[in-house]
Amino acid sequence: xxxxxxxxxxxxxxxxxxxxxxxxxxxxxxxxxxxxxxxxxxxxxxxxxxxxxxxxxxxxxxxxxxxxxxxxxxxxxxxxxxxxxxxxxxxxxxxxxxxxxxxxxxxxxxxxxxxxxxxxxxxxxxxxxxxxxxxxxxxxxxxxxxxxxxxxxxxxxxxxxxxxxxxxxx
Numbered sequence: 001x002x003x004x005x006x007x008x009x010x011x012x013x014x015x016x017x018x019x020x021x022x023x024x025x026x027x028x029x030x031x032x033x034x035x036x037x038x039x040x041x042x043x044x045x046x047x048x049x050x051x052x053x054x055x056x057x058x059x060x061x062x063x064x065x066x067x068x069x070x071x072x073x074x075x076x077x078x079x080x081x082x083x084x085x086x087x088x089x090x091x092x093x094x095x096x097x098x099x100x101x102x103x104x105x106x107x108x109x110x111x112x113x114x115x116x117x118x119x120x121x122x123x124x125x126x127x128x129x130x131x132x133x134x135x136x137x138x139x140x141x142x143x144x145x146x147x148x149x150x151x152x153x154x155x156x157x158x159x160x161x162x163x164x165x166x167x168x169x170x
Contacts, residue, residue, distance in 0.1 A: 054104035055129050057136075059111040064148055064167050067159040068112065068131060073145025076100055076136045078166055080156045084133025085120055097150070097157070099128040100136040116164050132164020 056071035068076040079097065082088050089097050099122060106129045108114035118130040129136045139150030139157070150157050151169050158166035 051101045051103045053102075055100055055102035055106045056109060057100075057106060057112050057117075057129070057131070058109035059162055060146065062146060062148060064151060064159050064169060066111070066162050067148070067167050068136070068162070069145070070100060070138075071109075074138055075142055075146075075148050075150065076131075076160050077139055077150050077157050078131075078134040078160050079137060080158070080166065082135050085118065085130060085135075087120060087122060087128055087135040089135070089137060090123060096140050097137040098140065099126070100138065101126050102129050103127065111162055113162070113164075131160055134160065134164060136160065 057076065058069050058071065058073075059066050060069040060073060060075070070076060077097065079087075079089055087099065089099070102119065106114075106117040106119070108117065116132045118133065119127045120130055120135060122128050137157075139147075139153070141147075141149050148159055151159050151167070158168060161167045
């Protein structure tokens with residue numbers, strides 16, 4: 001009987017060591033981002049932590065008029081507490097308002113002025129897209145293409161017009 005008390009813990013430790021030492025599967029490569037139609041029935045996710053290519057920016061029309069969206073139709077916002085070329089949205093702010101990141105020069109769809117694009121380097125080294133100098137963000141509570149729930153939040157967050165100005169709901 002005493003031997004069975006020793007065997008159970010030894011087997012448990014052996015299983016844990018074997019699992020910890022087993023070779024790990026290689027991470028799966030992320031597919032390259034393909035521009036998608038602005039109108040989509042899928043629920044797109046906000047900005048990826050590590051973009052796999054250049055950000056694509058398009059125009060969408062809705063109750064707020066024309067405003068900037070990403071390639072999946074997700075609304076882009078500006079933060080009036082930022083200054084041109086400088087982001088002040090980090091930590092908790094960035095959790096609610098993820099930055100539009102890019103790896104490469106941002107790309108403009110029809111109606112978007114490519115000369116207004118720029119980029120800035122965030123404190124974590126990632127590259128954020130700017131438009132007319134304003135850093136661009138998503139709103140985490142926007143769940144599907146066409147959502148504009150971040151418009152006017154706190155009186156400082158606004159959708160971005162084709163000219164690069166804040167779209168302020170009337």
